[in-house]
Amino acid sequence: MSESSSRLRPGDAPVLVVDFGTTSSAAMLLAGEEAWPVPEPVTGAPTWPSAVFWDGQQMLVGTLAERRKRSEPESFAAEFKRGLAADTSVLLGRRRFRPVEQVVALLTALRAEAERLHGAPISRALITTPASYTSGDPRRARMIAAAEAAGLETVELLPEPVAVAFGPVPGPPFVPDDLVLVYDLGGGSFDTALLRIGERWHEVLGHAALDDCGGRDIDALLAGRIHAQGQQWLAPLISSASPSDPAALRLGMAVTDFAQRLKHQLSDAPAVEDFFLPNAPAYRLTQPDLAALAAPVLHRTVTCCTDLLARAGVAPHQVATVLAVGGGSRMPAVAELLHQALRLPLRTVDEPDLAAVRGAARWFPRSGPRRVTAATSPEPSVPLSFAIPGGTAHLLRWLVSPGQAYAAGVPLARVRLPGGALWDLTARLPGTLDRLLAVPGTDVSAHEWLALARP
Known part of the structure; x- marks a missing residue:
């Protein structure tokens, strides 16, 4: 019996709580009022890369997919959540897969790992979704269908901003009727929502989203800069001018991964020097450099927030706090820009990329019968x-x-x-x-x- 399954009380019906993100996903196993993370089995990390790789016989997910992407980049896919609305199939290797099928693959792996930890089948799921997945939105129906196809018979949805407001937030607890502006900068998208705090449920008064504005878009800007500044040592690595050439695809992936590594290091350090190749010159980047590069993306998120408040007829001074979550909110430039633009109290969480899944796991047992x-x-x-x-x-x-x-x-x-x-x-x-x-x-x-x- 696993350590987590030994702590489940008799009669507790397990629930798989999932925050399915554009670039990474997180899951928790919930029984009663106790919850445990479902770590990525390869790395042990609390988040799983939202990535798949078709090897010709089976679909690999998470880190296993990430590790194979450079060997056959044409068989790798990530950020497929962005395509869930149109659900148009894409070619992976020699076979086509719809985004909803790729979602099924990752949810199936999450359920299987949770069942391995629990030691018994799990048939119920609570999945957080953006507030933009309103009633009638095809992405909502497809997320439910994907979870059912993954073997989860009872599927419940919870808006992500509602979930994060129920999560562990440092500072005094929110009180009923507080207005909270949720600022969620994820890896692949940006979502904002205005909440009225309640006892058992938080009311979403309005929401807005930018599906092409996330941490990966900042990575792409930085990768473009690295390409431009490193032409002398990058050019010999490309054997073909065709963007679809596997060598060019591998190089693009490698540069983007390097850009992401630099960005993550700058969450804690004022400056960083790193090497893309052992024989290449050191690449230096500072927090002000990154802030200037990311400014177009971040300014769009702030405009999205101010437009939401205007549409809702809420003046900024009526908002009790801004709650910043999502992996992208780790960037120091985010807090600085929000303070300058909104002039509102800002609250953050320790691990912003886990805010939604932790909040959902806290909400479920407190939501009443x-x-x-x-x-x-x-x-x-x-x-x-x-x-x-x-x-x-x-x-x-x-x-x-x-x-x-x-x-x-x-x-x-x-x-x-x-x-x-x-x-x-x-x-x-x-x-x-x-x-x-x-x-x-x-x-x-x-x-x-x-x-x-x-x-």
């Missing part, structure tokens, strides 16, 4: 209706079949609210389900008759 009891009438055959929170929901499945008896308080059906949370519709009194009036897969409304039952 999330059940609503049926209203009935004194007639012999009574209609069942439910005061669904928010007024509407999507009926996922009936948990009791017609002709089946049930006890009071037993869940009869499960619905998904527009925000992604799952709720169970329960029985107020014991009875027998007589007939279904609403079928799974349809949208239902509060107080609508969903079934008939006999007391």
